[in-house]
Amino acid sequence: LVIADIPGLVEGASEGKGLGTKFLKHIERTKTLVHLVAAVDEVEKIYDKYLLIRKELKDFGAGLEDKKEILVLSKIDLVSKEKIEEIQTFFKKKKKTIIPISSGSGEGVEKLKNKILESK
Numbered sequence: 161l162v163i164a165d166i167p168g169l170v171e172g173a174s175e176g177k178g179l180g181t182k183f184l185k186h187i188e189r190t191k192t193l194v195h196l197v198a199a200v201d202e203v204e205k206i207y208d209k210y211l212l213i214r215k216e217l218k219d220f221g222a223g224l225e226d227k228k229e230i231l232v233l234s235k236i237d238l239v240s241k242e243k244i245e246e247i248q249t250f251f252k253k254k255k256k257t258i259i260p261i262s263s264g265s266g267e268g269v270e271k272l273k274n275k276i277l278e279s280k
Contacts, residue, residue: 237262
């Protein structure tokens with residue numbers, strides 16, 4: 161199992177903005193993308209950020225948008241249980257399953273590890 165951390169992509173990455181194309185070329189070799197979105201924004205903003213990255217993957221091409229994806233809601237230790245449920249429900253309505261985790265407390269990390277190993 162090889163894991164590569166790709167720092168947050170920015171809008172326009174597929175067109176070379178920032179280090180975008182270098183990062184995007186790097187992930188061409190991956191089998192599965194683990195996409196983290198932070199729980200600290202409003203639900204719609206979280207989803208919009210997710211869609212922005214998905215757009216950059218598609219615009220870059222090379223089949224990046226077709227790779228397996230595990231969607232992760234990070235920083236759940238900074239928000240209420242109700243907010244986590246609200247975000248999960250919102251994403252579920254969009255036909256997306258999102259795994260809540262906290263790297264600070266460790267909550268959900270084991271589930272994420274198992275999901276990553278299943279995707280090999």
